[in-house]
Amino acid sequence: MNEDNKQCRIVVCMGSSCFSRGNNKNLEVIKDYIRKNNLNCSVNISGNLCEDKCNKGPNVKINERLYSDVEPNMLLEILNHTLK
Numbered sequence: 001m002n003e004d005n006k007q008c009r010i011v012v013c014m015g016s017s018c019f020s021r022g023n024n025k026n027l028e029v030i031k032d033y034i035r036k037n038n039l040n041c042s043v044n045i046s047g048n049l050c051e052d053k054c055n056k057g058p059n060v061k062i063n064e065r066l067y068s069d070v071e072p073n074m075l076l077e078i079l080n081h082t083l084k
């Protein structure tokens with residue numbers, strides 16, 4: 001992490017639909033990614049209960065942008081793009 005202490009915000013939808021569609025694994029991918037990488041911001045992860053877009057899940061919001069149909073490989077690309 002660098003010194004200017006920029007904040008990055010990740011919100012993982014933990015509603016039952018998104019959770020069972022893959023956010024249970026995506027949450028682990030995110031935590032693992034943060035542990036293993038030198039990021040340009042301090043990351044705040046939180047969960048929410050539903051984004052009202054269950055049929056597009058799993059949904060993950062990063063810095064206020066909502067990503068849908070998030071699979072682990074896609075998630076790694078998004079994290080590389082947004083947090084590094």
Ligand code: FES
Nearest residue numbers: 015018051053054
């Ligand atoms: S459970 Fe995630 S959008 Fe509804």
